[in-house]
Amino acid sequence: AQSVTQLGSHVSVSEGALVLLRCNYSSSVPPYLFWYVQYPNQGLQLLLKYTSAATLVKGINGFEAEFKKSETSFHLTKPSAHMSDAAEYFCAVSANFGNEKLTFGTGTRLTIIP
Amino acid sequence: GAVVSQHPSWVICKSGTSVKIECRSLDFQATTMFWYRQFPKQSLMLMATSNEGSKATYEQGVEKDKFLINHASLTLSTLTVTSAHPEDSSFYICSAREGVAVRVGTQYFGPGTRLTVL
Numbered sequence: 001a002q003s004v005t006q007l008g009s010h011v012s013v014s015e016g017a018l019v020l021l022r023c024n025y026s027s028s029v030p031p032y033l034f035w036y037v038q039y040p041n042q043g044l045q046l047l048l049k050y051t052s053a054a055t056l057v058k059g060i061n062g063f064e065a066e067f068k069k070s071e072t073s074f075h076l077t078k079p080s081a082h083m084s085d086a087a088e089y090f091c092a093v094s095a096n097f098g099n100e101k102l103t104f105g106t107g108t109r110l111t112i113i114p
Numbered sequence: 115g116a117v118v119s120q121h122p123s124w125v126i127c128k129s130g131t132s133v134k135i136e137c138r139s140l141d142f143q144a145t146t147m148f149w150y151r152q153f154p155k156q157s158l159m160l161m162a163t164s165n166e167g168s169k170a171t172y173e174q175g176v177e178k179d180k181f182l183i184n185h186a187s188l189t190l191s192t193l194t195v196t197s198a199h200p201e202d203s204s205f206y207i208c209s210a211r212e213g214v215a216v217r218v219g220t221q222y223f224g225p226g227t228r229l230t231v232l
Contacts, residue, residue, distance in 0.1 A: 036223070043118075043207050043223035044158070090157060102148075102221060104157045 002027045002093040006105035014113045019063075019078040021108050023091035026072065033074040034092040034102065035065055044090065050074060061085070086112045117141055118210050120224035127198055128232055135193045135227045137208030143188040144210035148221065149181075152205040164191050198231040205229075 007022040025031055032051050036044040048059025055067040061084075065076045074091060091105040117140040127133050137147055146165050150158040162178075164170040164185035172178045180202075182194040191210075195202055205228050209221040 041226070041228070043120075043225040044209075045223070046220060049220065101160060101163065102158075103160075106157045 002031060002095055002103050004033075004091045004093050004103060004105040006089075006091050006108050008108055009106065010109050010111065012111040012113055013081045015083055016080050019076070019081045019085065019110065021076040021089050021091075021110065023065075023074045023076065023105060024072050025074060025091075025093050027093060027095070029095050032094045033065075033067060034094070035059065035063070035074075035076050036090045036092060036104075037061075038088045038090065038107075040087075047076070047089075081110075081112050083112050083114065086110055116212060116220075116222045118144075118208065118222045118224040120206075120208055120227050122227060123225060124228045124230075126230045126232060129199050130197055132194055132196045133198055133229060135195075135206055135208075135229075137191045137193070137210070137224050139189045139210040139212075139222070142210075142212045142222075144191075144212065145188065146211040147185055147191040148209045148211070149183060149191075149193050150207045150209070152207060152226075154205075158207060161193075195229065198229070200231045203229055203231045 003026045005024045034049045035047040038044050047063050048057045050057050050067045058064045063078045089108045092102045094102050119138045121136045149161045152158045161176045162170045162172045164183045166185045166188050170183035185191040205226050207226040209223045211221050
């Protein structure tokens with residue numbers, strides 16, 4: 001079974017500051033990990049995914065995440081926050097590509113302070 | 115590419131009626147589609163997985179007779195909420211998994227359908 005825990009349901013950062021959204025996973029098999037972003041009243045957009053290749057994954061909109069097996073973590077970062085980054089962010093895990101059931105974390109709402 | 119649409123985006127219905135929500139993959143063939151439910155300010159909960167041409171697989175606790183899923187083609191899946199009640203009010207989101215090997219493993223999400231049952 002797989003699960004993810006997102007630490008912090010709300011995160012506020014100043015515009016231009018570092019964004020760090022935390023995600024820890026639990027998986028009985030090597031996991032595939034994803035970060036999605038959701039804007040109000042919209043579906044989810046894939047930011048990036050880890051699929052057992054490079055541990056540092058670069059995604060869209062300047063986001064990146066690093067897979068750390070020893071820490072069972074997959075934290076999302078962005079060096080400089082923009083106002084447009086304000087949204088809900090979900091970390092998700094799946095067991096493998098053959099069975100694409102995604103298990104989502106509870107989400108982190110990112111607020112950008114002007 | 116990889117666009118998924120949902121229709122309608124918003125629907126209000128009376129208690130006891132049925133509502134059909136469509137999920138379409140516009141520019142790729144989706145061998146597998148997923149239906150999620152999202153309550154306000156909460157995460158997505160997988161309801162069911164549907165494969166084209168076969169019966170949907172429902173998650174534990176999801177009533178298959180209440181939430182009818184039909185994946186009739188490689189580009190269309192439908193979710194019908196039968197005899198809807200106010201507690202069925204929610205945001206329903208579908209996703210589609212592309213079958214092309216080079217991008218296997220990525221789900222593309224639709225924009226969601228907000229259902230309000232009066």
